[in-house]
Structure formats: structure tokens, C-alpha cells
Amino acid sequence: MTDLKSLADAIIKGNQDAAKTITSSALDEAIAAKDILDNGLIAGMNVIGERFKKGEVFVPEVLFAARAMKAAMEILEPALAKAGVKPIGKFLIGTVQGDIHDIGKNLVAMMLKGAGFEVIDLGVDVSPEKFIENAKSANVSLIGISALLTTTMPGMEKTLKALKEAGISAKVMIGGAPVTQSYADKIGADGYAADAASAVDLAKALVA
Ligand code: B1M
Secondary structure (H helix, E strand, O other), X not given: OOOHHHHHHHHHHOOHHHHHHHHHHHHHOOOOHHHHHHHHHXXXXXXXXXXXXXXXXXXXXXXXXXXXXXXXXXXHHHHHHHOOOOOOOEEEEEEEOOOOOOHHHHHHHHHHHHOOXXXXXXXXXXXXXXXHHHHHHXXXXXXXXXXXXXXXXXXXXXXXXXXHHOOOOOEEEEEOOXXXXXHHHHHOOOEXXXXXXXXXXXXXXXXX
């Protein structure tokens, strides 16, 4: 009988092959897809998220874990869809207009996927119009904007204002190295997170 703890361990270690093999065996043994997701994949990503927050692991370990999670998800997704398992929220994310930094944003996106969100990643240099268009067409519950430059931070305020004017009701959270909670408060964002693991905690709180 497949032990889902071993799947969580494979994710934590970033062992892609083991994650795929254990996911396949668990499905063969008719273990519920949701159980595999919650107690294997998400459990492993949660551990990595906590360790990252505490500074016990760094960006490469998180990237390896996310890559293993992605590989296992490709096997699990058809079973999840068949079982009618819904994501915990739809999250639209992008780096603000004028800014092409995406390493941190990608980490946040991966961790959100790992936590069970459906993530639509618009990439970098995203205009307010593109955020609006996609927020409307995908009917998302949350929007995340990342900025790495002090010079592009005002684009976050501009995007927030444009989203409000367009009548988008999704909550908006922001982050990135120069961004702070007080900046988020100042521009009226619904939340700020300092790192990818905190972004997951915040996203969960905002959709709760
Ligand atoms: Co750029 N760059 N860069 N750069 N770059 C910085 C940011 C800089 C601090 C370097 C420096 O001068 N010391 C500086 C900004 C100064 C400032 O504005 N205060 C800078 C500059 C000036 C520039 C250029 C203007 C340089 C030039 O051309 N003259 C130029 C800008 C181009 C543009 O965007 N238009 C530029 C270009 C580049 C590269 C293309 C070479 C490359 C980007 C590659 C890429 O992203 N694909 C690059 C890089 C790599 C950096 C540094 C070295 C590393 C950034 C990074 O990826 N960190 C950076 C200096 C540094 O930080 N040491 C620097 C790792 C990443 C995991 O952390 O992105 O902070 P971070 O993400 C964290 C959190 O912030 C948070 O979670 C993540 C994980 O914990 N987070 C969120 C991020 N987004 C979030 C969203 C959330 C929540 C949390 O909710 C939605």
C-alpha cells in the first residue's frame, strides 16, 4: 500500500521521478485523487514553504520541489478532474508594467499551485489593461502583482486603480523586494506578503 508520506518526502526532496512513480502507484491502488493531492503533494509543498519562510531552505530547493510537484500533478490532474475536485481559488498573477523580474513571481505562482490554487500567470511587464482583460475573462478570485524595482512600484497603484474603475471585485495582493505592508496600505491593496510561503498563507486567508 502506497504511503502518502513518502510522496510528501519526494516533493520535499525535489525528487521528480519518485513523485511521479508514487503518484501513479497511489492511483493504481485507487487512493482518492484528493487524498493524494492533500496528503502527498500539498503536504510536501507546505513543509518546503515553512522551511523557506524560516530560512532553512533556499530558492533552488523550492524550485526543485515545485518541479516535482508539477510532474506529479500532470499524472494526477485527469483523476482530480474526474473526481470533480475544484481548486481552492483562481489566482491571476503578473509582474507589474515596465518590470521584467520574474524569479520571485514564479516562485509565488508555483507555491500557490502547490497549495491547490489554479494559477493564471500573465508573465512580466503586465499592463493594467491586460490584468483587467484576464481578470474578467477568467473570473478570478484573487490577483497578485509583483514588482522588483522602486521605479515600477507606482505601476501597482495604477493597476489597482484601473481594476477598481473596471469594476473588478477580486482581491488584490502585492509583493516583491521593495514592496512593504505600509505601501500596500497606502495604495489600498488587500494584502502584502514578504515571501512565497507567506503569499500562500495570505491568499488562503483572502479566499476564506
Ligand atoms: Co534586476 N534589479 N534589474 N535584474 N535584479 C534588482 C531588483 C536590484 C535590487 C539590483 C541592485 O541594484 N542591487 C535593482 C533594483 C533597484 C531598485 O529599484 N531598488 C535592479 C535593477 C536596477 C535592474 C535593472 C534596472 C538594471 C539595468 O538594466 N540597469 C534591470 C531592470 C529591467 C526591468 O525590469 N525593466 C534589471 C534586470 C535584471 C535581470 C534581467 C538581469 C535579472 C532578472 C531576471 C528575471 O527575473 N528573470 C535581474 C535580477 C536577477 C536581479 C536580482 C539580482 C535578483 C532578483 C531576484 O530574482 N531575487 C536583484 C538584486 C537582488 O535582489 N539581490 C535585482 C530572488 C527572488 C526569489 O526574490 O524577487 O524578491 P524576489 O521574490 C521574493 C519576494 O520578494 C516575494 O516572494 C519571492 C520569494 O520569496 N515576492 C512576492 C515577489 N513577488 C511577490 C508577489 C507577491 C507576494 C510576494 O504577491 C503577489
